[in-house]
Amino acid sequence: MTVFEELTRRGLIAQMTHPEKIEELLNNEKVTFYIGFDATADSLHVGHFLQLVVMRRLQLAGHRPIALLGTGTTLIGDPTGRTDMRKMLTPEAINYNAECFKRQMEKFIDFSDNRALMLRNGDWLCKLNYIELLRDVGVYFSVNQMLTMDSVKTRLERGLSFLEFNYMIMQSYDFLKLHRDYGCRMELGGNDQWANILGGIDLTRRVTGDEVYGMTFTLLTTKEGKKMGKTENGAVWLDPEKTSPYEFFQYWRNVADADVINCLKLLTFLPIEEIEAMESWEGSQLNQAKETLAYELTKMVHGQQEADKALAAARALFGAGSQSDDMPTTTLSAADLAGGRIAVADLLVKTGLAPSKGEAKRLIQQGGVSVDDEKVSDFTAEIGADAFEKGHVILKKGKKIYHKVLLG
Structure with missing residues (x-):
């Protein structure tokens, strides 16, 4: 089975710009492709995981991935899928996040001997001259066309800053830069990035005359269409x-x-x-x-x-139903047990099994909480220090979530 057939059979492919040409490239040539990762947090999450899996599949098939860390685009903020503006991060925070991404990506992708590249778009985006960018890149973008993109349309009613409006131009410039300097011929991404990918393809074609390609893959969602992770x-x-x-x-x-x-x-x-x-x-x-x-x-x-x-x-x-050393664990101090006791609701919040006391109350009232296999039905229920005589207490939320509590 070819790599393209594998991607198709697994249901990974969502959209392609040139299906027949992309199939031919992936099956018969060695292609340099890229996926961008904006450094908005200090860790990758499950939403990124699918992208790493695709990169690894294509690398195993002989293609060369470029993992592009968005140290420049993160300064702007992708409005795609957002109802409000992203929190502005400092360059120092973004570079720290990028280092965290780098360490995690190296577990999945082989970057040795030029088999893959890891680049930072801040290395070129932060050096751009604004007037030159407007003349050399902005001239190829139609505002009318940009306004039809879902990533822009969904934000117009609430308000879209001029800063965010430039995001598509920045990401498109990335593809042009990678094509010129590294021979990159394909951009991949989640299906929510389709409009941004098309922008890069169009810009690269207009500036260089070369044909480049884009492919999106299925977002990780439940059967009902809700995002997983x-x-x-x-x-x-x-x-x-x-x-x-x-x-x-x-x-x-x-x-x-x-x-x-x-x-x-x-x-x-x-x-x-x-x-x-x-x-x-x-x-x-x-x-x-x-x-x-x-x-x-x-x-x-x-x-x-x-x-x-x-x-x-x-x-x-x-x-x-026994306890395990590998179960998530929280250790309480003596100060946590005011008067030698602690409310089960407070314990749920301290262990992270409930985000708030109100949510803890709801869980208890719905019969979803047990302490050492004893169901708790009273929101005001407490446990004392004597409950820890065996060394621990096991909290259970629902049927499958367990948490061990120790008393330090």
Whole structure:
């Protein structure tokens, strides 16, 4: 099976500018392509993970990825999918975030011996002369056409700053720069980046006369179209300090039955034939598929040792309901137990199982909280220091989320 057939069969491809030509390039030539990553946080998250998987697939097929860190475009802020303006970051914060991205990407992409490149667009965007940019690049952009783009239209009612309006021009210039200096012929990205990708293709063609190409891949969504990678406590990060390997494992172990096969196709490197054979699975077999998904992704992101530990912890919890050393843990101080006691609602907030006391109250009233397998039904319920005599307390939220609490 060719790499293009693999991408198609797994459902990864959303849109292409030149389908037949792209298929020919990917199957028969060695292509330099790029994906951009704006450095808006100090860790990549699940939303980036699909892009890393695509880069790795194409690199294994002999193509050369460019991971473009948006140290310049992040100064502007992508308005795509936003209802308001992004928080302005300092150059120092952006460069720190880019360093964090770099360390994480090196786990997935082989950057040795020019097999892949990691570049920062701030190296050229921050040096541009504004008048030259207007004359050499701005002349090729139609404001009328830009106003028809979804990324602009959805913001016009609330207000779109002139700063953000320039984002498409900056990203388009990236493609022109990479094509001229590195022979880059394709830009890839999530399907929400289609308009920005088209801008870069059009600019490069107009300035150089060369034909370049764009391809977007499927966004990671549930069957209902809701974006994956979010929990009530925020994003699912690739940094183990922000989302522990166990929590990362549990996120994928708990995906809906309707989503597990699609996630296996999009995100794992299991043979597609093996995944397609799972499409008829039901009941306990689907739980086995979820465990496979969680294990494979945790192994890719955090290594086999952490994946093995998370799997063992999950099986212990689902099987016997026992505590595990690899369970997420919070240690309380004596000061946390005012008068030797602490409210269960406060404990839920301290452990991050509830974002607020109001949410903790709702969880308790709905019967979704247990302490050491005893259901808590009273919002004012407390536990005392004596509950820690065995060394720990196990909080349980819902059917599948466990947290160990220690008393320091």
